[in-house]
Amino acid sequence: MDTSVKGWNKWANAHTYYSLDILRVALGVFLIIKGAYFITNSREFEDVITPVSNFLGGMFVFHYIASAHIMGGFLIIFGLLTRWCIIAQLPILIGAVAINFIGEMNALNLILALLTLGISIFFLFYGSGKHSADYYFKMEK
Template identity: 40%
Template sequence: METISKIELWADTHHPKWIDFIRMALGLFILYKGVIFIANTGALMEMMSNSDLQFFNLALAHYVAFAHLVGGFMIALGLLTRFAIIFQIPIMLGAVFFININQGFLSVSNNLEFELSLIVLILLVVFLIYGSGRFSLDHWMKNHPNW
């Protein structure tokens, strides 16, 4: 627990202001991907109909949609950022290593989905360490505890 406190203290003292705008853009991008994921439910259902584990796939699809919508919104606002990121990282690990890796790096056929997934995964790890920053609801609530 002491190590986590040291990492958080270091991140708070070495957190540039401009990186908060990257966090906001990351959250909005994840929110956008959640909306796109929900909009393409027909393709998702077709993909799941060929599978033996239909209930598991349906539960996984609901988890991904909910985590992207709520987590993206929370990351963009800077509200419980590390908590929201913890729910995003398994999704992005699955996207990078199980879904998009078969397409290949810089492949034209997948519209750079692998590269986007890898960049989002790296940014999630960065913000898991750095936290939400000064332009966030977490920072505002820490400075105004009795509001």
């Protein structure tokens, strides 16, 4: 099997299912909701990142996470630049998993972060699939 991105796209387009498209859309919606949640509950977010805020710069991290989740979520929903959006999410999701071990452990947050990270890694390799804007624009050539 071809291990290039083009080979992965061929495989994904041959094995496309509506359930995977629904999962991609659900991932995008979840990211948008989490981004909006961070914006509306900024004090709680500051409490969560307290263990690493001096190291990373709290306001930069806050703006990066909120904007990456919201903009990336919309693009993932439409299947546009999905892999690039997932790459932008990976540091956030890895940080979300790690923050549970550095700071106070929250089992629900850890499970959500691990699940979202796993789904994101899947779509990093799978791509956006056949029912996406990426596929549509590729076929327009």
